[in-house]
Amino acid sequence: MSAAPVPLFPDWPASTDLGIRHRTSALRGKRVQVRGKFLYAGEEKYFIQGVTYGPFREGEEHLGHPEKAKRDFLLIGAAGFNTLRIYHPPGKWFLDLAAEFGLRVMVTVPWQRRVLFLDDRAVRKEIRGSVRRAARSGAGHPAILGYYVDNEIPPDLVRWYGPQRVEGFLDSLVRLVKDEDSEALAAYANFPPTEYLIPRETDFLSYNVYLHRGPDLRAYLSRLQNLAEDRPLVLGEFGMDTIRHSEEEQSNLLSLHWGEVFRGGLAGTILFSWTDEWFTDGVDVEDWAFGLVKKDRQPKLAYRAISSQTLSPHDSLIDKFPLSRTPKVSVVVCSYNGGATLRGCLEALQKLSYPDYEVILVDDGSKDDTQSVAADFPMVKNILQPNRGLSAARNVGLQAATGEIIAYTDSDCMPDTDWLYFLVATLLPGTYAAVGGPNSNPPAKNSVAAAVAACPGAPTHVLLSDTEAEHIPGCNMAYWRTVLSEIGGFDAEFRTAGDDVDVCWRLLQAGHRIGFSPSALVWHHRRFTMQAYIRQQKGYGEAEAMLRFKHMHYFDPQGSARWKGVIYGLPRFERVFHRPIIYHGVFGTGFFQCLYPKPASPWAQLVGGLEWNALTLFIFLVSVQIEPLRILPLLMLGATLL
Template sequence: MARLVSHGKFLLDGAQKFYLRGVSYGPFAPNSRGERYPEPDRAAADFALMKKLGANVIRLYVPPPPWMVEEAQKAGLRMMLGIPWPFHMAFLDSADMMREIRDAIRKTVLETRQFGETIAAYSIGNEIRSDIVRWHGPRAVSNFLAELRDLGKQIDPGALFTYSNYPSAEYLDLSFLDFISFNVYLHREEDFRRYLTHLMGQTGELPLVLSETGMDTIREGDQHQAELLAWQCRAAFELGLSGFIVFAFTDEWHTGGAEITDWAFGLTRRDRSPKLAFDAIGKVFGENLPPPLTTAPKASVVVAAYNAAATLGECLASIRELNYPDYETIVVDDGSTDSTSEIANQVGVRTIRVEHNGLAAARNTGVEAASGEVIAFIDADARADRDWLYHLIETITRRDAAAASGPNFAPDPHSARAAAMAAAPGLPREVRAGDDRLAQLCGCNMAITKAALLKVGGFDPMFTNAGDDVDLSWRLEASTETLAYAPGAVVIHERRATLAAYLRQQRGYGTGEGLLYRKYPLRTADGNGMYAGPSWIGSLFGGARVYYGEFGRGLFQTVYSAGNSYAELPLTIQWIGLSLIFLILGAANRLLGVLGAGGVALSMLAAAGSAASAPIPREHSGPLARIYLWIVNLIGPALRGLARERVKWRFEPAEAGADPNGPVELHDQIEFRTSAGAALIDSATLLVAIRDALVRRGLAVAETDGFQSYDLQVVVPPMIRVPINALRTDAGIAVLWRTRAAPQHALVAAAVMFVLLAAGFSLGAGIVGMVFAALAVGLLAITRARRIPAIINACAPEVAGALGISVGKRQEDET
């Protein structure tokens, strides 16, 4: 038995995962020695019964005497050792009380550190009352708990430290702990699973242990207790929790100076005779964990790889060790110029080599070759946890979902630079839409049913570097499919090793976001970004709010976003670009130069603030890592934004033979006709084909949501809109469009121009230059809009050919 360690989302005993299978024990009426535990013979018999149950951890609420720890050692049990102090009092208002609490932590760790591996963890507190947290403030309480943890670590650096929280103070920041413990009593399975899924997401990279749950048999009966604990225990481990502790081992319980006789939460009665729940829990504790799946459809793991020789070997090695009964592995070599294919062939997995057409096309090739009902995707520079595929497919089958995605974490950093890159902005991640639902899958860690993939047409090959996972997520969402969150499905994803590699990644992400804009130009600012990056167009006052409930007694007091903040604005390419323009114009107007310098300074300060607040491991959080992260925060978002705007503003050339600068037809129309005797083409199919063709040529095209007067609409920033409508005719379908200014955007542009002109009279030539710049932007939009009719006409033959119909100029009906 070795000391437990916390690594990633799990607890480890050596190289193996360790699942806490626990029961709480005591406190009891004082024994003959004045100890709040039974006599030694009784305790030894209890420990033997716990081993029969399959338990490996005892949760204690008061420190044990040495003989009791030795008895636990003999029985092969570890202890999660609680350290009592007045959690129910306003302890931060009393310097004496705070000193006594520190002394209690110091004394307990000093007296028990000799038992080493028998101490699974120290619990430095239990359920500080929510009204006390509200009174002191969550930051003050978190800081004090962090101080207690540090005090314990100074005495016993190898020990694990936790704190048992509860839903009414969920918002406490406990990220400094080795693992998070929660006491949760929920008796409906749907609520229980959803809330634990939520907690798994909230705890981030830290393991989560359910440190208390149970049922009173006096009121609910033995049978109900057994049924409840059986599905709760199984659910906790299926979701990926690292431990499950039942309250309590026995009905015997003494607290507050009195014997408790009105509650009976034990798995055994006072005489230690087992209840029905004893065998129910024992059955789950005795299984291999996580519990075996009731259904395990065949899965295909697809790895799209391009020049991935440096990392592919470790990726495939992790896939080979997956805890899943029926799966295949397919590597799609996307035209690599290194030894990617050779490495895959040496491992013995199926390898498909194709021309280099980009990420989405490579994934589609894997989908076509896959024989599994569920297809999982992992990047070639990622390593899967042993239970990664288990948790993805368990979530999909249980939720009847089309897809599931889990978190990806950086490997342990070995240098200040690696730590900074792990905390860099704009990294890939899943985006949650609720406790157990997702708004966006993350391509490096996702699984999708093959039926759902085929239903929506697979990945869009337009996305060659990034954005294909977000586009697929939005299309699945539009088809009313469920995207489920699988927090136990963990992959370790390598971060970019150098600044240059990181900037190339961000440029690729920016290009992907620009392509997403083409397909979804009217999505909200929050939803338009890849991985839901923050938008600078947000609410004036951002941050987070805590739901306390009336009188501070809300049962689930969690953190809610108050909306976007302008804190990200100085890091955008728009802000930085405008600040640099002001600096240049400062040669003509000193005030503009001051504004430009101030803008650049704010950008540097915003980057410094982000770098200072980023979570970096303490051993690497020195000045070097913070300076490196400051540079990354300053350059990365701006470069990503520049790449995004370049794609958004760029048109692809029209087909040969079309004059993109020809005369503008404000009202134009094309008619698509079917051959004689053929079935009439569906207008929805036609519009989808037109939209796809226009998007491939660089236009941003929005679909109607059913409340708009258009079927499609081409969006030309900042103020030009081209609505497209389909009209059924005798011969086929007529497609009509017209170019117009968007009224609200035109009004905003006019207001801005008026303000700039007014300011120009008082500030001089610098502002006049800005006015001309604004006019240039408007002229650019008009010039771009003039090209749209030619592009639509160029797309028409392509669309007609793909659908097997003819196309021609619509003849007006004679009336």
């Protein structure tokens, strides 16, 4: 009997070098959920590693037949892919097979008619019906990852109606998906000509991007990451044609793309396409060949190249996409009466996926159970000092640190497992002296926490560009030790807040630059009571007054800070006063129709400030006795909430 391997397809030549690196298993457990910038299956990160599948000529749903799908799914799973994007709602047989092979499915719901769809009630009803039927047919199935409610609305239509109206309609389709299948993800497959189209209710942002130059792709992904803000970013399509390019070019490009996506902190990517076999608009497409395999399923070079780079459930980013080196990082946590959240912080720090780091806790004279919590973490270097303030505690941590890089977070924060990976990756090229990332609120546990989370005054970043910051908040920042020591560390005069702003401004004045990594995420608890929130804002106000006297040239005559960059997390009223500029290109034909934010409006800052809300409350109390004033506090509150 021959020992040669049996080819998976009858017309394949037997090959001993293909290999099966990944073993698939049936889907089990909870469906995929969104948490901040990433997706999770249970407690493990789920990176979308997908291929588009179909449409084919055969089958009612243009997805072929079960025997063909089985053989395809075996090859797809063997390469380490975990997601299929399809362009027609599937039958149950397809979803059952996908689940059997451990594959999740992202369904694109096609619109049969698009022309002036917002003007035609019948067309809108037809579109809504298609989305509802698709979501209902797959509701609860373990193979369903989610739905794209549409794909690439033409830019002329978006400009004709205006992005706000189109976004509103897309959001209504997302709600239909959630009505039928609350656990399914919902998104819109956007593309660069309508980059500015950003529905508010999608679970993640998704763009079909075909950029072939590494630096251009890297820069554009940074841009899209900031547009996504606190939502995950997924690339819905990316590929290269092997008729106009060689297989080697395709392999090199897709390998470059794969690395840029995951080093850039995206939640995943979907390659276009699985096979050169492609049927659309009633025609077999013969003049494009984007597949990882040929029509007869013989693998191209790209199939083998990508299969060696896919992440298995047990792979970490730093193992799969290693850094040029891994300098030791000292993580400093300063705490004053932070025992209520300290355990969660230290547990999260123990789970960081980075090979060389230490954790230093500086207890600034706490009177609660901080020390008893710290005793449960013997690997943490625990320093107890009399209460001297936040900046002094951060300097003590700096002096005790042994790492090349000093990273700071707070006792009410829980860093993401890849937090240090993204911070260090930004610092290593040597462009930046410091780096920071975003901080997001964890899900509120009660109405008070939810109210505080919605209040203005949260720490946030200020960006000069997509990758460079003017300010990074103290709960999520890292510095080269030598540079931080060079400027004298933190100013001990700032006892509760403002020290991070002061350090950033001093770094900039010394000629250094500050980087920003949108995927270096920490979960940051806001205050748990309104009294604690008011005390926090009082401390921020005192710190701002101190900053004004120390850095007078950064403030205007009214006492407001003059930022050069874009402040993230401003109140929504900002969009009314200072709508961003959209570059549409010549006659609206630009391939990359970019969104350019304007500098922050002082009016938007005014209506979101604590003083404005205090004045609103005061006028409301006065209006109880003076009837003509009763409409005024309602208008003021409306301006804040808008």
